[in-house]
Amino acid sequence: MKTIVCGADTLVRETLEARAGRASAGAIFAVIIGSFKVIVATLREIFDESAYQRFLDRSRLESSPHAYAIFQQETEQAKSQRPRCC
């Protein structure tokens, strides 16, 4: 009986530890995924991919060479006037 209780205790403990382990692994995984998403979002913003997507959404156009040409024309002036630091 004692063994069974001990076994049950162990089982419960193991289950809790496994859950805690899964929870912490899950949290770490979520942090990694979150960081990766932020890095991708940052790169998309720096490289104007997000700006192009916003342009497509705003003007209700499908991505195409023509749409991209219009986007570039629209952003050319702003881009040209943006200083690059020393």
Add this chain to the structure above:
Amino acid sequence: MPKFLRVFFWIAVSLLGALALATIALHRGEQINALWLVVAAVSTYAVGYRFYSSFISAKVLALDPLRATPAERLDNGRDFVPTNKWVVFGHHFAAIAGPGPLVGPVLAAQFGYLPGTLWIIAGAVLGGCVQDFVILLFSVRRDGKSLTEMAKSEIGPLGGVVAYVAVLSIIIILLGATALIVVNALKSSPWGTFTIAMTMPIAVLMGVYLRRIRPGKVLETSVLGFVLVLAAIFGGRWVSETPSWAAIFTLTAPTLAILIIVYGFAASSLPVWLLLAPRDYLSTFVKLGTISLLAVGIVALRPSLHMPPLTRFADGSGPVFAGTIFPFAFITIACGAVSGFHSLISSGTTPKLIRHEPETRFVGYGGMLAESMVAIMAMIAASVLQPGVYFAINSPAGIVGQAPEAAVTTIGSWGFPVTAAQMASLAHSVGEQTLFNRTGGAPAFAVGMAQIFSNTLGGQAVMALWYHFAIMFEALFILTILDAGTRVGRFMLQDALGHIWKPLGRTSWYPSILFTSAVIVAAWGNFLWQGIKDPLGGINSLWPLFGICNQLLATVALCVATTIIVKMGCAKTGRVKMGRVRYVLVTLVPLCGLVVVTFTASWHKILDPNPRIGFLAHARQLAAAGANPRLIFNDRLDAAVTGVLVVMVAMILIESSLECMRVISGRKSAAVKESPFVMTKLAMEEQA
């Protein structure tokens, strides 16, 4: 985290920082590990960010999380877009990080690693970060207004004019100085020249690919471009080893200068999508990757610094540039400590992306801390070199002599032994014919970086590839600034000329484009030409001139910030609250420091009797020797440019002081020209 643990943590960080600073400041006679510099910087930045920026946010600026930013109020999906703070941080950092924080510390290493490192750390925490932060916040509260517009509205029309002239001058001198760095890095280097030449067809190919084949896939296109650039670096080795091809790509400094001037003009006049945009993407891609790689390399290798903490050149007789530590170390290192140019970015694109007002602290203050860390890495890259090697690379022929034997004898007499055979072996290992007299900082930085990279990955066998990768990275970076800067200068000029004759202000009118591009290219081309003809190597004159301009612009920015803070202190009661006056010190102290530094440096550069320092003394020396009148004119021009800028900044200082006194004495209303308060909806939506 419980409070006692937090207190314990910050005490530990502070003590660690103090220990690291004491180690780098007091260690004498033995080499120290580069990690001490990293620990000193990171600990100080952490404490500065946690406490000082928090104080500025809460007490001085009173950041308001309930106030809607222009990104929220004016959201148009184009210029004004509420953006995640990490994304804005990355965007802001990519915009402020240029060659300045890499080149400045390399040049200032002639004093030893200590003065530059201390200035980078202290200057950033107390000056540069504060400037970037407050200007960003003030621009956010004024619908993303530029520095020039804020100067005009808060100080007066004179403020706007001075800011405009300072910005245009700094752009022109910056372009001349950085173009000279490229010329010095590529002259007589077929490998480097070939690699950089190939980046132009690669950029055009990227432009066509992006426009016709995969519209909008910029990241994919940049990776493709990067692979092609790496192939060009490998191809460069073959070119340098094939005599017929090597002869084509072995160019002299004047030839390279002419090619760069032609390139600048063409890039300014061509459509953006064809050359400028893809090069910009490629450059940013390489820049972010290389800086990350350098950080990893330094931490992984933990190199020892061979440069002493202080050299004999603290007395002002340095071969890289002449002048004593004060004020010249402070103007040589601008971008890593305090850079006026950053105020243009902080009042440009960034304020239009900020989602919540409190995020200006993270983006403005934090972004500058990251930039300052880049400067620390550059200082490490220069200081891992043997001092003799460092001075052999960075000293102009006019100081150490043209022949290798003469150069090593002179450098050895300074107490930094180096042999001609050692330099020949080093040049061979990096795939160059010679490394003597390669002034400008870029080659020295590339050699240091190549040593760190090759010791971390690949060993000596790949040292040449790493060296040319570093040269490509710097030159690509600088050429991007050249074409973007020429365009910005052209737009500014068109804007001003439009007031005189309207058609000249039309940015799409081709004759105006050609005319204004030619004027801007001629202006910086003149400085470049002057640099390559200068017997002292050009950098001796141009880099301090650029540093003075940059710090004068920072003076203007801090002047605007101080005026606004004074008005904020008096705004509610109409009378100054003495308790709030002390908050002005946050910007007033760095402002006073910069005024003392820039005005002293300007005085030396114009009037110092030493011909290596003073422009006019050098002109007199040349005249007495019957030198080319053009050289004499160049010195007088440099003196005049410095003088005009100093007078203009002095005028804005007086104007700003008078404005502050009028407000403090109650003779003028203390109304700040902020956009009206609107309650944010974004914060509530996000909470919900």
